[in-house]
Amino acid sequence: MDNQLFSGTGSLSRFILRRDRIRIPIWILSFVLATVATAVAFIGLYENAQERQAIAATMENPAMTAMVGPGYGLANYTSGAMMAHQMLLMTAVVVGLMSVLLVIRHTRTDEEEGRIEMVRSLPVGRLSNVAATLLVLFLVNIVLAILTGISLYALNIESMELEGSLLYGAALGATGMVFASLTAVCAQLSHNARSAMGLSIGILLLAYIVRAIGDVGSEAVAWLSPLGWIVRSEVYVNNIWWPVLMTVGAAVILGALAMYLNSIRDLGAGFLPARAGKTHASPLLLSPFGLAFRLQRTGFIAWAISMYVLGASYGSVMGDMESFFADVDLMQDLLVPMEGFSLVEQFVPTLMAVMAIIATIPVLMAILKARGEEKNDRIEHVLGRAVSRNRLLGSYLLISLIASFVMISLAGLGLGTVADAVMEEGFDTAMAYQAALAYLPAVWAMIGVTVLLIGWLPKLTGFIWLYLSFSFFVIYLGSLFQLPEWVEKITPFGYVSAIPLEEFDWLQATVLTAVAIGLIVIGFVGYNKRDIGS
C-alpha cells in the first residue's frame, strides 16, 4: 500500500473501534437478538405447515410484495422461507441505516469538528481515515453476518439449514457494506455532516422504493436497487449466493470511488455547489424559530418530498392489488372482506403504520436538533441573548410538531391520491388521510419522550432511536401476525385506531395526546433546571 495515502490506517481503525466500543456491540447484538427472537416467534405462532400456508396466501399480493419484497417458496412456505420473505428486507434496511450513521460519524462529522485536521497533521496518509472507517464498517458487517447466520442455524429449526442461515446473515452484512461505501461517497459530495446524512438516508429510502416499484411491476427496475439484489438471493428457498457477492463487489467499487473522491478534494470542501451568501439576514431568520427552521430547511423539504413519494409508491401498488384480487377467487375466501370495505382498503392500516414510523424520523430529528446545537456550543449564542429556554426549546418543538403534521399528511395524501388515480373503482382519499392523521397522537408521544430525554437525560437522547427501531419491529411484526396484546402496548404506535377497519377511538387518542403533553411539560421543567453544555 502507498505509504503517503494509507499509513496509519491500522491505528486509526483501532481508534475508531475504541471510540465505538459500546455503540458497535449494541448495534450488532440488537440485530442478532431481533433476528433470533423473530425466528423463535414465527415457530411459536405457526406450528404446522397448514397454518403457514394460510399465511402464505395472504402474502401473495402486490402490497405485500411492495413492502417486504417478492415471495419465494410461497408454495411451500417453510419457517425459513417465511423468515427470509418477511424479515430479511426490512432488517437489511435497518442494517443499512446503521452503516449510514456510523460512517457519517467517522467521516464528515469528524471533519466538520476539525478532528480530521488534527489527525492529518500527524504522519497519517491522506486516505487513511476513509480507509479505516470503511475497514471497520466492513468488519462490523462481517461479524454481524457471521453471528446472525450462526445464531439462526443454532436455533436448530428444520427449514433453516446452515447454508441458508449463513446466506441470510451474508445478505444483511452485504447490505451494510454497500451502504457504508455509498455513505462514504456521499460524505465526499456534501459540504457538511447533516446534508451528507440526508443524502445517504435519502438514497437508502430511494433504493427501497425503486425495489418496491420494480418488485411489483418490472424485474428490470428492481435490479437498479441493491436492495432488489439482496432479496433475490432467495434465502432458505434456493440459496442463490451471487446477488450477495455482487453486492459486496459493489461495496468495494463504491469504497474505491469514495477514496478517489477523497483524494481529489480539499479538506472541508465538497463537490456539490455551495451558493454565495447574503450580507443581511431575511426577516424570516430573525427569531429562535426562524433560526431553528432555517437550519433544517433543506432536510425538511427533502423529507417532505420523500414522504409523499413513499405514500405514492404504496398507492401505486393499490391498482395492481385491485386487479390481483379480481383474478384470484381464493383470496376472497381467505381474507373475508369486512362489511363495507374493499379488500384493498384492508391493507391501509398496515401500510400506514410503516409510513407513520418512517415519518417519525424527521419529526424526531427536528426536536433533537436542539440538543445537537447544544453539543456544538452554539446554543449559548442564543441563550446568552434575550431568549428564554422555553422559547428556545419551544421553537424546536414547534418545528417538530409542524413536521409531524406535514410528514404524516403527505404520506397519507400520497397514498390516497395515487391509489385513487390508478384504481378503476377509485379510492377514498379522505379515508387514507384520516388513517394517516390517526397516527399523530402516537408521533406526539414520541416527541414527548424525546423532550423528556432532552430535559432530564441529555446525554441519552440517542436512545429515542432505539425506541423507534423497537417500535418499528413490534408494529411491523404485529401487522404480520398476532403478537401478544401487551407487546404492542409498550410503544405509542400500539395505541392507534386501524382506520378504516376500526372506528377512530377518541378516548384513546385523547389519552395519548395528554400523555404526550405531560411528557413535554416535564421535559421543559427539566430543561429549565439543568446546565446547558456538551
Place this chain on the structure above:
Amino acid sequence: MTILKTTGLSKKFGDFAALDGVDIEVGKGEVYGFIGPNGAGKSTTIRVLLGILKATEGQATIFGKDVWKDAVDIHKRVAYVPGDVNLWPNLTGGEVIDLFIKLRGGNNKSRREELIRRFDLDPSKKCRTYSKGNRQKVALVAALSSDADLYILDEPTSGLDPLMERVFQECVREAKAEGKSILLSSHILSEVEQLCDKVAIIRQGKIIEKGTLKELRHLTGTMLLVETKEPMPNLAEVKGVRGIEQKDGALSFQVDQEELDHVVRYVSGFGIIRMESAPPTLEELFMRHYEGTGTGGAV
C-alpha cells in the same frame, strides 16, 4: 453602583469543584479584568453569570437580578462574546450578526455597518469559510453593535491580528466612556493592563488576588538594580527583599513597596555606585500566580 456581583459562587461538576467561592464585583463604567491560567474557571464563571450553568452554591446578580431566575431580562442589557465561537456553517456572517442583534432585542443598523467596516469583515461569506479570527469578529461585531449596559467578553481577542486587537481596544474604551461596564477575561496581560480598572486573578476555581491595578502594582514591589563598592552578603535576609539575581557585577532584586525606605537605607551603607529602579509590572505578579508559586500576598 454595582452592576455585577457574585458572592461565594461555587460550581461542581460531579465531585470536581470548578468554582470554589468566587467573589467578584463590577461597578458601573468599570472594565473588570478576569485572568488566570487555563482551566482556572473563567469560562465556567461566565457561563454561570449567563444562566447557562446553574451555580451549586452562592449568589450571582447582574443589575441586582438573579442570573439564573431572571436570565432573559438580564440578557436584554448584556452582550456576550464566548471563548470558542462556533457558528452555523451554512449561514453567512451578516445573517448571524443580524440574528444576534435581533435576539437581544435591539436594532442599530448604522453601528453594525460601522463595526463591520472597522473590523474589516466580509459579511457575505458563509461561516464555514471564516478563519478563526473572522469568526471572532462576527461575535464581536454582534456584541459591540448592541446597546448593552454590560459586556461579558471571554477571551475576545484570541485569534485577532494586532491591528484588529487595537480596534477592539478602542471599542472597549468607547464603551467605557459611555458609562458601560465590561467583564473581560483574557490571557493577554498587556491588554488587561491597558484596559482594566480592576483585576481578579482566579486559580483552580478560587479568586486569589483582586483589586485595582494600583493596588495590585503595590503588591509587586519595585525592581532595583544596585552596584555597591562593598559586597552585601546579608541582603537576602533584609525584610522585603525578594528574588536576588547577579547581573554583570550588580545585584537585581525586588523590594516590597512598604519596605522600600528601609531597604534603600540598608543598601546605601555599602556605598552605591549605580542604582536603577524599574516601575513595578503586573506581568511579574501575574506570572507568579500563573506558575503557582505565588504566596497570595497581603493587601
